């Protein structure tokens with residue numbers, strides 16, 4: 172706690188405030204705020220207390236709960252008239268990633284994968300990335316779906332990445348950016364109207380360059396839009412990427428299929444933690460009546476999740492604005508149209524960030 176600074180008044184001491192904050196638990200990770208070394212700064216002046224609490228992610232879903240419990244605990248200290256809680260965040264790299272394969276300056280690499288094409292993997296990856304950035308995280312998005320790069324269109328990013336040299340004179344590409352995130356896609360380098368014939372080793376080589384020769388740093392989260400399925404390219408990527416974890420996107424029709432199970436098994440085999448399942452196109456809400464229709468059935472993702480011991484981190488409805496946003500380069504999460512479901516995408520981002528924080532602490 173050496174960094175604490177303390178302008179003490181006669182009546183309230185820093186020790187009293189720390190004792191109060193020891194009563195407040197970190198709801199997700201367990202342990203109290205002081206033992207978890209989350210209290211970074213305390214200032215006390217004339218009964219007014221200012222505290223800075225460092226979270227494990229700016230997208231912490233329980234920030235409001237922590238704030239109100241910390242406020243109540245500090246206000247209960249005799250002599251405290253007012254309390255102001257501020258938050259900072261320090262997103263850390265999981266302990267399990269070997270130093271040599273880590274991407275310098277990138278804390279977490281998250282794979283967004285699917286058993287099959289067309290389930291909305293890129294839509295989820297793009298909205299997740301933008302939602303995390305909206306919450307204050309530094310985010311990059313790598314389109315590794317080399318056979319059907321859709322992110323340039325979905326994010327409205329065009330142009331050629333500039334080549335620069337890093338501090339050691341090594342060539343680096345500057346990622347393009349839009350909606351607050353850095354983006355890299357094979358779509359920036361090829362003529363999208365021409366079919367691309369990629370062979371496995373070429374793809375691996377290209378993706379290595381996209382990981383290690385792109386000026387990503389500093390990033391809290393690098394989201395990878397994986398190629399669909401469990402083919403060679405997906406497997407090589409799952410094996411060689413310094414992944415914090417993987418998200419599996421599915422739809423209710425696909426949920427119990429062998430493709431989804433295979434995609435999950437692929438990550439399990441190469442020891443990449445499964446963060447959870449995202450069920451996309453989970454239901455439809457009629458815009459005129461507000462009635463919910465489970466067009467493709469319901470409960471499948473939950474059953475699969477229980478069977479495999481991973482959580483469902485989000486259920487995204489079918490929404491016209493989700494599709495339109497994807498076609499117009501305006502991801503749904505920046506829209507306020509009711510059927511863009513921005514809140515649902517943001518909640519997904521909070522859940523993903525929380526799972527990563529929990530994983531990090533489980534590994535330490």
Ligand SMILES: Nc1ncnc2c1ncn2[C@@H]1O[C@H](COP(=O)(O)OP(=O)(O)OP(=O)(O)O)[C@@H](O)[C@H]1O
Nearest residue numbers: 288289290291292293294399488489490493494497
């Ligand atoms: N929740 C949703 N509501 C409405 N449309 C959606 C939703 N999710 C995805 N879509 C639309 O479905 C189509 C396929 O989505 P997307 O490209 O994200 O799938 P994908 O799994 O990445 O496909 P591929 O593997 O071919 O890249 C797109 O037109 C997208 O806008």
